[in-house]
Amino acid sequence: METQAGKTQAGKTQPIPLDELARDAAACRRCPLCEGRTHVVFGVGNPQARVLIVGEAPGKNEDLQGEPFVGAAGQYLNELLAAAGLMRQDVYIANVLKCRPPGNRDPLPEEIEACTPYLRGQTRAINPEFIVTLGNFSTKFILKTEVGITRLHGTLQQAGRFKVFPVFHPAAAIYDRTKRELLEQDFRTLGTMLGEGL
Numbered sequence: 001m002e003t004q005a006g007k008t009q010a011g012k013t014q015p016i017p018l019d020e021l022a023r024d025a026a027a028c029r030r031c032p033l034c035e036g037r038t039h040v041v042f043g044v045g046n047p048q049a050r051v052l053i054v055g056e057a058p059g060k061n062e063d064l065q066g067e068p069f070v071g072a073a074g075q076y077l078n079e080l081l082a083a084a085g086l087m088r089q090d091v092y093i094a095n096v097l098k099c100r101p102p103g104n105r106d107p108l109p110e111e112i113e114a115c116t117p118y119l120r121g122q123t124r125a126i127n128p129e130f131i132v133t134l135g136n137f138s139t140k141f142i143l144k145t146e147v148g149i150t151r152l153h154g155t156l157q158q159a160g161r162f163k164v165f166p167v168f169h170p171a172a173a174i175y176d177r178t179k180r181e182l183l184e185q186d187f188r189t190l191g192t193m194l195g196e197g198l
């Protein structure tokens, strides 16, 4: 029950609603990536999803369309979700960065610091059971670890109240058969865990 501005009786802060976060993000000028963007790519999907998928940053197609994972990696992500018994509209998909880094370069630490209040807000608002981290950047950010994705993929981790399931980034697996088989196996494992209510 709310007792005062945003606080519950237990003293916990209420999540900021997704549409409010999206409005803030659309006007964001917290880092220089705002200068080159076509769209802020906030996130898409079911606001009550059991599964939050977290990628790295928008690419060219995502910047143009304003939606995460709509290019080649997105097509492949849709297939991976199907292997877990999920459709795109069942999950919520977001990125660590909401704006495209020029030439798809790696996110800079200061960009991650400026942008991640949005991802934290999304995580609180959606309150998923599972966070599936795609690749090194989102895994390192969510788990606060320096351990790489090659060691962590396919292992169930915990971050606060969330189960975290790191997997390879679909873009990295498209042209690498070894990663592709591991990634597809990890999504089947995700499906099993969801089915078992794990």
Ligand code: URA
Pocket (backbone or CB within 6 Å): 055, 056, 057, 058, 059, 062, 067, 068, 069, 070, 073, 074, 095, 171
């Ligand atoms: N790669 C990502 O990490 N995110 C996208 O939205 C698209 C490609």
